[in-house]
Amino acid sequence: MELTSVSKRFAGVQALREIDLRIERGAVHAIVGENGAGKSTLGRVLVGAVRPDAGQIRVAGQAVSFRSPHDALVAGITGIAQELALLPARSVLDNVFLGVESRRRFGRVDKAGMSRRFADLADQVGLQIPSRALVRDLSLADRQKVEIMRALARKADLVVFDEPTAALSVDETALLLDTVRRLAATGTTVVFISHFLKEVLAVGDRVTILKDGAHVRTVRTSEESEASLVEGMLGRSLERMFPARPPRPREQRAALEVDRISTRTGIDGVSLRIASGEIVGLAGLVGSGRSELLHAIHSGAGVTSGAVAVDGSPRRIRSPRDGKRSGIALLPESRKDQGLLMERSASENVVLGQLAGIARWGVVRKRSERAVARGLVERLGLAGGRISSPVGTLSGGNQQKVLLARCLLDRPAVLLADEPTRGVDVGAKHSIYELLISLAAEGAAVLFASSEIEEILELPHRALVLREGRIEAELEEGAISEDAVMRVALGASPRGGDVG
Ligand SMILES: Nc1ncnc2c1ncn2[C@@H]1O[C@H](COP(=O)(O)OP(=O)(O)OP(=O)(O)O)[C@@H](O)[C@H]1O
Ligand SMILES: [Mg+2]
Structure with a gap:
C-alpha cells in the first residue's frame, strides 16, 4: 500500500499533513506518536472509515478511493478500531462473522459452519472466548479478543490493529504478538498502532513516527530504541519515565x-x-x-x-x-x-x-x-x-x-x-x-x-x-x-x- 501526500482536516484540526508512506507487503508496519498525532486517523484512512481530503492511495500499484470500510474490505483491507465497535446484544459468534457470515442456499445463515470456523480460528490464535456468550456480558479484554477474531475472520491481506493490546493481559499480549508475527509470515500485511514501544520494537519490521499529523520518519525498528522513538514522538527526550517516589507519609492516618x-x-x-x-x-x-x-x-x-x-x-x-x-x-x-x-x-x-x-x-x-x-x-x-x-x-x-x-x-x-x-x-x-x-x-x-x-x-x-x-x-x-x-x-x- 502506498500513500502519497495524504491529508485530512477535521473542524479546526489538521489531523494528517501530506503523509507519504509505503507499507511493504507481508511486513509488520508499526505506527507511533503522541495522543492526537493522527495514528488512528491514518489507520481509519487505510480501512476506508475516513476519506482523506487530498492525496492518493495505491494498493498493489492500483489507485483506489474507498468510500466505506466495505470498499476497503473488498480490496482485502480491514482493521480493529481503538474504541471497540461491537454489537453488545449479539453473541460472540455473530459479532465475529458479522458481514461475512457463510450462507446456505436460500440465504439461511450457516450457524454450524460458523461454529466450526470459530473453533478453528480460536485454536489458530490461541484466544479463548465462549462463542455463545453475549458481547455485553464480556470483560473489556474479551471484547478486544472478539474484535481481533473478527478482523482475522475476514481473511484480509492487510489488517490494521489500533492499540490491540491495551486491554489484554501479559499472556494474551504475547499470544497476540505471536499471531501478528504469524500473519506476517503467511504474507498478510499488518499495520500496528501502539503506545507500547517495547511491543513495537519486538513485533515491527518498520516503524513510522507521526507528530502533529506529520510524518517524522519511517525506519527499520532494528535501527530504533525506546529512547529514540520517544524523542521522535515528543521532540524531546524523557530522562526518567517515573518521577521520584514521594516520601512515605509520616503520619499514618x-x-x-x-x-x-x-x-x-x-x-x-x-x-x-x-x-x-x-x-x-x-x-x-x-x-x-x-x-x-x-x-x-x-x-x-x-x-x-x-x-x-x-x-x-x-x-x-x-x-x-x-x-x-x-x-x-x-x-x-x-x-x-x-x-x-x-x-x-x-x-x-x-x-x-x-x-x-x-x-x-x-x-x-x-x-x-x-x-x-x-x-x-x-x-x-x-x-x-x-x-x-x-x-x-x-x-x-x-x-x-x-x-x-x-x-x-x-x-x-x-x-x-x-x-x-x-x-x-x-x-x-x-x-x-x-x-x-x-x-x-x-x-x-x-x-x-x-x-x-x-x-x-x-x-x-x-x-x-x-x-x-x-x-x-x-x-x-x-x-x-x-x-x-x-x-x-x-x-x-x-x-x-x-x-x-
Ligand atoms: N471525527 C473527528 N472530528 C474532529 N476531530 C477529530 C476527529 N477524529 C480525530 N480528530 C482529531 O484529529 C487529531 C488526530 O486524532 P487521532 O485519533 O488520529 O489521534 P491518535 O494519534 O490516534 O491519538 P491517541 O494516541 O490518543 O489514540 C486529534 O486532534 C483529534 O482530536
Ligand atoms: Mg488513536
Whole structure:
C-alpha cells in the first residue's frame, strides 16, 4: 500500500499533513506518536472509515478511493478500531462473522459452519472466548479478543490493529504478538498502532513516527530504541519515565479502610487500609478481581458483606453517588462505558459531576470550575488546549485525560484508578504519574490497578497482589519485584517454591 501526500482536516484540526508512506507487503508496519498525532486517523484512512481530503492511495500499484470500510474490505483491507465497535446484544459468534457470515442456499445463515470456523480460528490464535456468550456480558479484554477474531475472520491481506493490546493481559499480549508475527509470515500485511514501544520494537519490521499529523520518519525498528522513538514522538527526550517516589507519609492516618468486603463478583473477604498520602498499587492477572474490588469500594457494586470507612468514619456506599459523597473518586477502566458525553465539550465533561453544585452556587462557581477544569486539562497536556471541542472528536488518549481531570476536580480523599495510563502516550503517562504523586502529597490516598508491571514496581509505596478475589500478598516498597508479584499472581509464595 502506498500513500502519497495524504491529508485530512477535521473542524479546526489538521489531523494528517501530506503523509507519504509505503507499507511493504507481508511486513509488520508499526505506527507511533503522541495522543492526537493522527495514528488512528491514518489507520481509519487505510480501512476506508475516513476519506482523506487530498492525496492518493495505491494498493498493489492500483489507485483506489474507498468510500466505506466495505470498499476497503473488498480490496482485502480491514482493521480493529481503538474504541471497540461491537454489537453488545449479539453473541460472540455473530459479532465475529458479522458481514461475512457463510450462507446456505436460500440465504439461511450457516450457524454450524460458523461454529466450526470459530473453533478453528480460536485454536489458530490461541484466544479463548465462549462463542455463545453475549458481547455485553464480556470483560473489556474479551471484547478486544472478539474484535481481533473478527478482523482475522475476514481473511484480509492487510489488517490494521489500533492499540490491540491495551486491554489484554501479559499472556494474551504475547499470544497476540505471536499471531501478528504469524500473519506476517503467511504474507498478510499488518499495520500496528501502539503506545507500547517495547511491543513495537519486538513485533515491527518498520516503524513510522507521526507528530502533529506529520510524518517524522519511517525506519527499520532494528535501527530504533525506546529512547529514540520517544524523542521522535515528543521532540524531546524523557530522562526518567517515573518521577521520584514521594516520601512515605509520616503520619499514618487511614484515609481508606476496607473491612472484609465480599461481592457477588468474586471478591472474597478483602480488608485493606491506606493512609492519607500513600500510593498503593494493585497487581494481579486479568480476572483476579482488581476492577471488581475498585467498583465495590467506590459504589458498593455487588457487595454482599463488609464495610468501608473514609477518614475514620464508616460510610454506607450503595451507589457511585454515595462513593462520591464519601470522598471516593474512581477513574474507570473503559472510557466508553463510563459516561463521557461525546457531544459535549471536554471542559463540560470535566465539570459534569459538579453540575448540581454549579446550579446551586451560580455563575461565579461555574466560572471557577471552568478555570479549574482548564488548569487540570492543561496540566495533562490535552492536545493544543482544545477544551471546547466535543469529547467525541478527541483522540482516545485525550479522552482518558478528560476522565482523569474529572476525577481530580472533586479533590477526593481517596482516588481509585483502574489502569490510569491505558492508551495515553509516554509524555502524558509521565504527567499522570506526577499528578497521582501530587494528589498523594496533598493528602489523598491513591489505590491504582495496573497490568503494567513497571508501574507497580516504580510508583507505589506498597503493592497488593490480588488472586481469585483475595489479597494474597502485600509487598513493601523495597520488596516489590517483578518476580515476587508474578509468583503471587500465579499462585505461588512470594519467595521460593515452584510456580504451578
Ligand atoms: N471525527 C473527528 N472530528 C474532529 N476531530 C477529530 C476527529 N477524529 C480525530 N480528530 C482529531 O484529529 C487529531 C488526530 O486524532 P487521532 O485519533 O488520529 O489521534 P491518535 O494519534 O490516534 O491519538 P491517541 O494516541 O490518543 O489514540 C486529534 O486532534 C483529534 O482530536
Ligand atoms: Mg488513536
